[in-house]
Amino acid sequence: MKIAIDAMGGDNAPKAVVEGCIDTANEYDIEIFLIGNEKEVEKYLNGVNPTKGKIHIVHADEVITGEDTPVQAIKQKKNSSMVVGLKMVKDGECDAFLSAGNTGAFLAGALLKVGRIKGIDRPALAPLLPTEKGVCMLIDAGANMDCKPKNLLQFAIMGAIYMEKVEGILSPRVGLLNVGTEEGKGNDLTKQSYELLKNSSLNFVGNVEARDIFSGACDVLVCDGFAGNVVLKNTEGLASTIFSLLKEELMKSTKSKFGALLLKDSFKSFKKRFDYKEYGGAPFLGIDGIMIKAHGSSDSRAIKNAIRQAKLLYDNGCIDRIAMDLKDTGVNDVEQ
């Protein structure tokens, strides 16, 4: 498998990206193309690359930053690490692309440079949320603001394929994000989407309220990108506030500091469960190529897990399976 990696994307690039690649190349049968400023990348690669021939540098002298306007940046910065990487997938030189850079540019670039799978109207960003039982795929988490019921059905099909193929869950439980569990709840979109999902061949478990995500009510949680983005960011923000308030509380007295010291391992193992770095990146499903968006603040471990995720998508032929399933289920005959 050949994977193109945006060496310049993310808060800790290129160091964390390069280090993540070195670790991965040592472990997996994979060929990595690190795209970015050659000198910068070499600095972190030089002398520590034990896997000659498995990591290649592809020079790109521009970088799309977090401040760039997505579509404009993709169109104008033709020699940026992101655009060069996406083109390598488009041209068949690589099987997957991974970036921890500007999310908007990543989404726009994948659409403009690589394009959709035939039959998919709207590709969807699909991060994994930790739950008490494992993980839940949230689809869509922000790529599509105003959606139609048909889009949500396609999200559900793609999410179920991912959870089956990559996470090994047989007949994944698909839930519809809603304000109540009873049929007939919600806004126009969820009411109509409920009908489509109920009549599909998916293992649809009905409406799921946002309070039940973390207890593991479903394996795939379907929603429009606005609601999904709210869930994702609310989760991030609340977890971060809880951890910082807890820390504050523990530093208040000598007694609490001592208690905290005794609990160091417990807190570590606890925090790990809410650490996105463990779960890889967010696949952008529906693009005609494997696209992984790693978290902006990814460290080398997060990059490694995201590469592993791309490999699982590749080894299990997920993209072909999405194209095939959409053809089989005749989802495009649905007029909604």
Place this chain on the structure above:
Amino acid sequence: MKIAIDAMGGDNAPKAVVEGCIDTANEYDIEIFLIGNEKEVEKYLNGVNPTKGKIHIVHADEVITGEDTPVQAIKQKKNSSMVVGLKMVKDGECDAFLSAGNTGAFLAGALLKVGRIKGIDRPALAPLLPTEKGVCMLIDAGANMDCKPKNLLQFAIMGAIYMEKVEGILSPRVGLLNVGTEEGKGNDLTKQSYELLKNSSLNFVGNVEARDIFSGACDVLVCDGFAGNVVLKNTEGLASTIFSLLKEELMKSTKSKFGALLLKDSFKSFKKRFDYKEYGGAPFLGIDGIMIKAHGSSDSRAIKNAIRQAKLLYDNGCIDRIAMDLKDTGVNDVEQ
């Protein structure tokens, strides 16, 4: 002030409700009408009512349960504690109504039995979320699924009045829940609402992402009821999962148990910050009367705080102020 209280609503009714009322009557200059099964209510009131003349029982022999269909229940159970209480406000016998019962029935009942403030198209449920700096009013949290920009502007005006009058915040910062902070982000609703809010006389601080709610990015967070309900329930579910996983982690070894013992006070003070019982109930703003929805699992302390909240709304003339402000700002001239 006279307040009608649904003695039969909530998981811990009537015990918790009656006890909350006794505590409150002792402290505040307030007259309470406890509505419900006379014998049941008397059982908890009997002998421990030190404030004769301040608590009255109003018999109602029906109860709307959590399983009842909202509109149907309001129409059919005419002698339920909820319908009787709402009618007392409508008829001017009481100034406020409070219930910890069926939320859907509460919302439908307030609309059908009491009615809207003139000029308000859609009343909104507005709970308070704890933040690192205080509280943030989330409006709407589930009363209105599909909203228009004009509705969101009205929510913002009502929320700002509440935060100023009840929480004492001068010129409350109004934020619009969105997927990014830049102008132009979001779905059709938020894009159009942004324009209305920007051109209003409110202290509009722009788009607020769900990750920034808890750090205190704004005092009033405006959104449609679907998104607001997602925020509310996601927050509840995640906080509960984090606390239960933390507890699990702390019980794993003798060392961690000892550490946890030392930290007992810290955990208590920490948990209190995320305890809805501290913050009262959720006012249903836009109804022509003070309506407070207390949490379903309210204990006596939560009931007491919710009564206190109703009193603050009353003492500060919030309902009149909403009616007046909507007239002044000419919000109803806006055609959206």
